[in-house]
Amino acid sequence: MSLGREQEMATVRRMKLGSQGLEVSAQGLGCMGMSAFYGPPKPEPDMIALIHRAINSGVTFLDTADSYGPHTNEILIGKTLKGGMREKVELATKFGCSFLDGKIQINGDPAYVRAACEASLKRLDINCIDLYYVHRIDTRVPIEVTMGELKKLVEEGKIKYVGLSEASASTIRRVHAIHPISAVQLEWSLWSRDAEEEIIPTCRELGIGIVVHSPLGQGFLSSGPRMVDKLSNGDFRKLLPKFQPENLEHNKNLYDRVSEMAARKGCTPSQLALAWVYHQGSDVCPIPGTTKIENFNQNIGGLSVKLEPKEMTELEVIASADAVKGDRYGGISTTWKESDTPALSSWKA
Incomplete structure (x- = not known):
């Protein structure tokens, strides 16, 4: 049986994300590519139909951000949730990251935190955000200051749970000491594994859920080099960098070996890559994005792929430290490696 053929055969389980009570579908839906960064915005009716398909299939954890568009992805999600859909989903959005003249702008100032939250609530046309992430960490502002305003928004009922994206282990610890964090969003896949060194162990020590963006390597683990x-x-x-010609030929070997193993398993390469993420633990929720229903159907089939210990070992060998060449962003975006902030004692409001 090919696990790539029937989406209906997969059952989407529920999972606890963090220790504060947030429950989500074990696979989420990353919505960024519908509106931004992956080429022109996709037709709105098609994207609404795709999101409705996801929700009705049990994938109810939706991920967006105010920088996607900018703003247009949140507006799309708001339209999608009309007619009673809001009660069926767990909605995550983010703040603190914008772009000006092609350069990334990071802001964690308390006044900005509040203004961004209010604006997202309006665009989404909702009263409360289920999970609100700090999209990128403002290294000019002590993280305790940013978190202090988020804590107020929780107390006011405007957000339920707080998350961090691209945060260092020390930043995670500092935030968690002020207010419990439900989730840390990070990149983790067969071709991006640096978070395993310190970030993931820190999350597990503190009981924080792990939300995985780009579990398919920005599409590389689905289609290989031909996607470029x-x-x-x-x-x-x-x-x-990973998609540049000088690295692509080397990285092709990873895709070829994943494809070979997937063929033996009777699944697609993307399903195998997602299964590897699922098998990392019950605290891990991948949020693969797509703009096509057929790809969504394929992704959800990854839930049904079972990997034996020896198969996990084989994948560990395939995705060894030298399997991939090229940095994640190459300087065009900040990551957890540049996210430490000043001490609170240095802050002058």
Whole structure:
């Protein structure tokens, strides 16, 4: 039986994300590519139909951000949730990251935190955000100051749970000491494993859920090198080091070996890559994004792929430290490696 053929055969289990009570579908839906960064925005009716399909299939954990568009992805999600859909989903959005003249702008100032939250609530047309992430860490502002305003928003009922994205282990610890964090969003896949060194152990020590963006390597683990030739001029993946010609030929070997193993398993490469993420633990929730229902159907099939210990070992060998060449972003975006903030004692409001 091919696990790539029937989405209906997969059952989407529920899972606890963190220790504060947030429960989500074990697979989420990353919505960024519907509106931004992966080429031109996709037709709104098609995207609404895709999100409805996801929700009705049991994938109810939706991920967006105010920087996607900017703003247009949140507006799309708001339209999608009309007619009673809001009660069926767990909605995550983010703040603190914007772009000006092609350069990333990070802001964790308390007044900005509040203004961003209010704006997202309006665009989403909701009263409360289920999970609100700090999208990128403002290294000019002590993280305790940013978190203090988020704590107020929780107390006011405007957000339920707080998350961090691209935060260092020390930042996670500092935040968690002020207010419990329900989730840390990070990149983790067969071709991006640096978070395993310190970030993931820290999350597990503190009982924080792990939300995995780009579990398919920005599409590379689904289609391999041929995907690069199909990227539009506005697709930011064209800028990523791993997709550059000097690295792509080397990285092709990873895809080829994953494809070979997937063929033996009777599943697709993307399903195998997602299964590897699922098998990392019950505290891990991947949020693969897509703009096509057929790809969504394929992704959800990854829930049904079972991996034996020897198969996990084989994948560990395939995705060894030297399996991939190229940094994650190459300087076009900040990551957890640059996220430490000043001490609170240095802050002058």
